[in-house]
Amino acid sequence: MALSKQEIAQRIAQELQDKWYVNLGIGIPTLVANYIPKGIEVEFQSENGLLGMGPFPIEGTEDADMINAGKQTVTVLNGGSLFDSATSFAMIRGQHVQLTVLGAMEVAQNGDIANWKIPGRMVKGMGGAMDLVASAENIIVAMMHTNKRGESKLLEQCSLPLTGVGCVKKIVTNLAVLEIKENAFHLIERAPGVSVEEIKTATAGKLIVEGVIPEMKL
Amino acid sequence: MINKVVSNAEEALKGVTSGMEFMLGGFGLCGIPENSISELVKLGVSDLTCISNNAGVDDFGLGLLLQKRQIKKMISSYVGENDEFERQMLSGELEVDLIPQGTLAERCRATGAGIPAFFTPAGYGTEVAEGKETREFNGKMYVLEHAFNPQFAFVKAWKGDTAGNLIFKGTARNFNPMMAMAGKITVAEVEELVEVGELDPNQIHTPGIFVQRIFQGTNYEKRIEQRTVTPKS
Secondary structure: OOOOHHHHHHHHHOOOOOOEEEEEOOOHHHHHHHHOOOOOOEEEEEOOOEEEEEOOOEOOOOOOOOEOOOOEEOEEEEEEEEOOHHHHHHHHHOOOOOEEEEOOOEEEOOOOEEOOEEOOOEEOOOOOHHHHHHHOOEEEEEOOOEOOOOOEOEEOOOOOOOOEOOOOOEEEOOOEEEEEEOOEEEEEEEOOOOOHHHHHHHOOOOEEOOOOOOEOOO | OOOOEOOOHHHHOOOOOOOOEEEEOOEOOEOOOHHHHHHHHHHOOOOEEEEOOOOOEOOEOOHHHHHOOOEEEEEEOOOOOOHHHHHHHHOOOOEEEEOOHHHHHHHHHHHHHOOOEEEEOOOOOOHHHOOOOEEEEOOEEEEEEEOOOOOEEEEEEEEEEOOOOEEOOHHHOOOHHHHHHHOOEEEEEEEEEEOOOOOOHHHOOEOHHHOOEEEEOOOOOOOOOEOOOEOOO
16 A cells, blocks of 8 residues: 555654754645654754744634744744744754755656746745755655656656755655665665555666565554 | 834835835745835835745735736745736746745845855756856855845834834744845834833844834734644644
């Protein structure tokens, strides 16, 4: 069975390490906050100017002045802090944030990522994604393995305008966990019940499969 | 103390004309200068260049100026919530410069801080870097980005005093402090205008030196774009 969006987030949460500051993008990445492993401390950064982001507010206490980068109403935890956008991106560019999790429309086998523009069709802008991918030590892409038309999103080369070059090192999809190195996707784990053959079929870029590929544990 | 108080938005926007370049604070609809935007609509000035992280929604924020075709060019990082914007951009009616959010913030800061340009890694190898100088520092590639030159900056704060000192609340701070630094004329509207001495100098986010005009705002809607809540259990 391919993973649900919640399960993708659950698998990514296993990558969190103690004492990390983490920026979660909009969509599946946001869900990662629901699955922090027991016994570790992490803090979530939202690039609009918030560290120590907490859960959605209790109904009736929502505040127009307290939102995350997805413009959702949120809360700030004890020990959190608020700051301006220049300070926020100083944290990001200055590599004070250890992990960035974001979505993508395409990822290439050399680590290029495209997630902000479909020429002539969808132009929403890159937001903070270009700053995040240009600077983060660790970038995990959370996405479906294929697009709505069933085409692979793991490519030899991106066809869409790039967000960043050679920056993605790990991808968690509904089918697999993959690492990018030496200009190829390396299959690390497969979703429960998903075969290596299925993953091969859904991957357009160069895929390396070495030895027995374990199933993910959720 | 130098008194910066003007009586309302109308007085605060004196000197605003068509063809000018403005900065407008806010992230989404959070912390936007609602009163100044309404006054710009009322003034009917056009051919504006607006530097703002977002472009509002169809019927609020900068979307109000887009509806009236008052904006010639937008400089933003993310414009996803505005159908009219997307339509005007794809049809070529509206010039749009999309730039990375951190670059936008730093360009605003640089403008106010007397830094004409700086190198950032954001956008290297992408179309954002096309035509720009790039340079390697310590084995990594960077793109040269420049400061802006806005005639007016419109910002919104929670509290301000008559000397122009500002305190922001929550994530409504966002781009407002850097834009306040950057405006040749910075207009600050506040939810609560107080006398000097009432704000603790230790708690000031934007010192009054950056603010030329301040006024008590009215009728704040403070619209929430995505109301997400945890149900009462």
